[in-house]
Amino acid sequence: MQLTIATWNINSLRLRQAHLHKLVAELSPDVICLQETKVPDELFPEGIAQAINFPHVLKRGMKGYNGVAILSRLPLTLAENTPDWCGKSDCRHLSAEVATGGAPVTVHNFYVPAGGDIPDRTQNEKFAHKLDFLAETTAHFAKYPPRRAVLVGDLNIAPLEHDVWSHKQLLGVVSHTPVEVEGLNAWMAQGWHDAVRHFVPPAEKLYTWWSYRNRDWAASDRGRRLDHIWVTQDLSAELKSYKILREARSWEQPSDHVPVAVTLSV
């Protein structure tokens, strides 16, 4: 069967429930991974998953910040005992097994710390947290090599030169600094393959996020590719297509991120 997995930093699930209908119409996903849901589990709007016919829901949310969720058409089994990253219990990761026609597929949904403004771990503890988070995920997947897995999320790093609108101007800006890129690449090297760059040559500009702090995001087009989909090497030959839903940045009261999806045979 074909499996389509979408990822989206929705920046408040309760505020943008209606957008999920559009996401489903445009991408026809089987699994939707959300970040920055910004809703505690007890206030999670269960009705929205029913309304879009995604009966299987896992969520890990908190008040005000962060929060991740997985909505699925296919049965999910929560992966228990995943690490408490950096000991913060701050709702940045959910992992589940998805029941498919064939063998199950493991999905990881991550929301990596943004890292604050100053790219120096001694001056900025949020940047230190981001680097520590990358080191922990790298060590985790080195210890437990992933198989038949898909990793998605807002990883808050644009690793390639053409994942940002200006490589030179962003080299010192958090999300594109060499130390972050090195950390992300070390993580990816633990068995992962970039499923979107699989389809798009590195010289081609590719963005999934455009700042709110811009009067005309489309005209200036100062984007970054912060949202990613990776697959394990055993699934890379099964990749069929990808889509970045750029038009979502123009939806009414939009998120600053747009959905990304990949389809593979499983």
Added chain:
DNA sequence: ATGGTAGCCGTGCTA
């Protein structure tokens, strides 16, 4: 070099 906007919740924090 600076400021710009958005969402949550309180008059600031995080992105």
